[in-house]
Amino acid sequence: PHTGRVAWVTGSTSGIGWAIAQQLASDGAAIALHGRSAADEKTDTLLAELQALGVPARYYALELSQGEAIAPLAARIAAELGSVDILVNNAGMQHVESVLQFPPAQWNAMLAVNLSAPFHSIQACAPAMLAKGWGRIINVASVSGLVGVARKPAYVATKHGLIGLTKSVALELATTPVTCNAICPGWVLTPMVQAQIDALARREVLDADTASSRLLGTKQPSQAFVTVEQVASLASYLASDNAAQVRGAHWNMDGGFAAA
Ligand code: NAD
Numbered sequence: 001p002h003t004g005r006v007a008w009v010t011g012s013t014s015g016i017g018w019a020i021a022q023q024l025a026s027d028g029a030a031i032a033l034h035g036r037s038a039a040d041e042k043t044d045t046l047l048a049e050l051q052a053l054g055v056p057a058r059y060y061a062l063e064l065s066q067g068e069a070i071a072p073l074a075a076r077i078a079a080e081l082g083s084v085d086i087l088v089n090n091a092g093m094q095h096v097e098s099v100l101q102f103p104p105a106q107w108n109a110m111l112a113v114n115l116s117a118p119f120h121s122i123q124a125c126a127p128a129m130l131a132k133g134w135g136r137i138i139n140v141a142s143v144s145g146l147v148g149v150a151r152k153p154a155y156v157a158t159k160h161g162l163i164g165l166t167k168s169v170a171l172e173l174a175t176t177p178v179t180c181n182a183i184c185p186g187w188v189l190t191p192m193v194q195a196q197i198d199a200l201a202r203r204e205v206l207d208a209d210t211a212s213s214r215l216l217g218t219k220q221p222s223q224a225f226v227t228v229e230q231v232a233s234l235a236s237y238l239a240s241d242n243a244a245q246v247r248g249a250h251w252n253m254d255g256g257f258a259a260a
Contacts, residue, residue, distance in 0.1 A: 001027050001028070001236075001240050001241070002024055002027035002028050002029040002086065002236070002239060002240075003021070003023075003027075003028030003029070004028065004029075005028070005029040005030070005080040005085040005086055005239075006029065006030045006032065006077070006081050006083065006084050006085050006086070007021070007024045007029040007030065007031055007032065007084070007085065007086035007087075007088065007239070008031075008032035008034065008074070008077055008084045008086070008087055008088065008121075008125070009021045009024070009032070009034065009088040009090055010034045010064065010090050010091040010117065010121065011034065011035065011036075011064075011091025011092065012031075012033050012034050012035070012088075012090060012091045013033065013034075013035035013042065013046060014190065014191050014230070015188070015190030015191055015192060015228060016090055016140060016185065016188060016190055016228050016231050017034075017070060017088070017090040017091065017132065017140075018046065018228070019229055019232040020086075020088055020090060020227035020231070020232045020235045020236075021033055021046075022049070022050070022051065022053075022228050022232065023056045023229070023232035023233060023235065023236045024088075024232075024236060024239065025050045025053045026043075026053055026056065028054075028055060028155065028240075029055060029085075029086060029239075030055050030056040030057065030061055030081050030082065031050050031055060031057040031058075032057075032058060032077045032081055032084065032109065033046060033047060033050065033059045033060070034059070034060045034061075034062065034091070035059070035060075035061055036061065036062070036063050036091075037061055038061050039044055039061060040066060043059045044059075046059075047059055048077055056081055058077075058080055058081055060073055060076065060077060064091055064112070064113045064117040065083065065109055065112040065113050065117075067112060067116050067117065068120075069106050069111065070117060070120035070124055071120065071123070071124040072122035073124075074121065074125050074149045078128060080195070083125070083128035083129075083132065083144075084125040084128065084129070085129065085132070085133075085134060085135055085136065086135075086136045086138070086142065086239045087121055087122065087125045087129075087136070087137045087138070088138045088235060089117065089118035089121055089122075089137070089138070089139045089162075090140040090141060091113060091117065092113065092114050092140065092142075092158075092192075093109065093110050093113050093114060093155075094152070094155050094192050094195075094196070095110065095152075095154060095155070096151050096152055096196060096199070097151060098151055099151075099153040100113070102153055102154065107153075107154045108236065110154040110155065110158055111154065111157075111158055114154075114155070114158035114159065114161075114162065115158040115161045115162055115165070118139055118162060118165060118229065119165060122137055122165075122169055122180070125137070126169075126173070126178060128232070129177075129178045130173075130176055130178055132176050134177050134178070135177065135178035135181040136178070136179055136238060136239045136243075137166075137169065137179065137181070138177065138180075138181055138182075138183060138235050138238050139162050139163075139165070139166050139180070139181070139182045139183070139233075139249060140182075140183050140185070140235075141159045141162045141163050141166070141182040141184050142155070142159045142184055142185060143184050143185070143186050143252055143254045143257045143258045144156045144159045144160075145159030145160050145161075145162055145182065145184055145250065146160075146164040146183075146184055146252065146258045147257075147258055149219075159184075162182060163176065163182050163184075163244060163250045166180050166181060166182040166196070166248060166250065167198060167248045167250075170247045170248030170249075171247075173247075174247060175246075177244070179238075179243065179244065179246060179247050180247070180248065181238050181243075181246055181248065181249045181250075181251065182237070182249065182250040182251065183234055183235060183245065183251055183252075183253065184250050184251060184252040184253070184254060184258065185226050185231050185252075185253050185254060186219070186220050186226055186253070186254025186255050186256075186257035186258075187215060187216055187219065187220050187225055187226065187254075187255070187257070188225060188226045188227065188228060188229075188231060189212075189225040190209065190228060193225075196215065197211045197212050197215055198211075200214060200215060210218065212225075216255075219257055219260075220254065220255040220256065220257050221255060221256035221257065221260060222255030222256055222260070223255070224255055225255075226253050226254065226255060230246070230253060231253060234251065234253055237252070
């Protein structure tokens with residue numbers, strides 16, 4: 001369904017972003033794979049997997065806290081793959097600590113990556129979408145954009161902010177063929193969540209299984225992780241023509257997390 005489109009998925013060398021890149025590639029889109037560090041054997045392998053699906057794919061490295069470098073990167077992607085039709089703002093950072101001890105530098109970094117980077121990439125990519133007469137902007141927020149969570153002040157604040165940005169952009173573009181929506185996953189077992197399971201296991205001296213049940217038990221009524229493939233299929237739907245009138249939505253996929 002996405003044949004001939006160009007998709008840029010930020011933070012797509014692991015976790016949810018990689019699953020979205022694979023899904024959109026299987027749907028026929030060319031992929032701008034993105035990570036924070038220089039190309040290496042791992043990124044070569046990922047690119048080969050995407051290219052094996054029969055689509056063009058290239059890797060782009062950029063530390064997203066460098067906001068002023070985002071528009072030049074979008075221009076490079078446009079020159080090498082074609083202008084971005086499907087922008088997936090997926091890259092994100094987590095840091096779990098009380099607001100009383102939260103390092104200000106960490107707060108600033110999370111604001112830059114989780115919230116300002118999507119602003120910059122939208123500003124860089126939307127004009128070509130409008131000129132072409134088709135576009136999809138998908139922001140990977142979180143249930144932490146809908147409800148508060150203790151000890152995650154920057155994460156909760158930036159994800160709430162990202163949903164606000166989503167609504168504002170969606171309204172501004174409401175009469176155009178460009179949509180903007182947010183996805184709000186609950187717990188998904190990715191490197192980001194594995195780090196939280198490991199920290200819980202260390203803190204409370206638990207085995208890995210007990211630590212992951214404890215994590216789910218407190219928040220996710222289904223008691224099951226959302227899978228990266230499930231999140232990717234939602235992104236693929238939001239990128240489809242049938243989703244043309246889904247606008248400004250914050251769509252949760254969270255095992256019931258936000259219903260409680
Ligand atoms: P992940 O750690 O595998 O992915 C995060 C990606 O963002 C990585 O590829 C990382 O390289 C990239 N990134 C982080 N900081 C960056 C920076 N400064 N510059 C460039 N790239 C940077 O974890 P994930 O769970 O797949 O997270 C993907 C998105 O999903 C994030 O926005 C996260 O907040 C969101 N999310 C995850 C969950 C979950 O349970 N895993 C739940 C809700 C939302």
